[in-house]
Amino acid sequence: MNKHYQQIWQTVQLIPKGKVASYGQIADLAGLPGKARLVGRSLGLVPTKGWNNNEVPWYRVINSQGKISFPVGSELFEKQKELLLEEQVVVIGAKIKLTEFQWQPDLAQLLFQLKF
DNA sequence: GGAATGACTGTCG
């Protein structure tokens, strides 16, 4: 259980500044293919708990359509958008240009860092 | 143990 969350958070931390990744992408990289929902849920657990919440850039994770997964105007939506804009990521409405900002990791380097 | 619930995804019209 916790092990899965650890892998997810660890993977999220690898997303470079100014880039974003989708839930499914994170799930794959964390060794949990097809479990995008698990990623979403685990990210939802981070902030409330006192774990390494500040270390996990949850706002760099969006859905596969390149959009923020919160209702427009909600508190979390605004916060996420703000944080992304601070990193030079262009957010139009809820949309982000995936072709420009989606993280495209070097798999070999990634495996080295994760040490799975 | 069964049913409902999500910060999801891919496919189809």
Place this chain on the structure above:
DNA sequence: TCGACAGCCATTC
């Protein structure tokens, strides 16, 4: 491009 739908899976009731 967009909405509806069916899988998906750990957690919660």
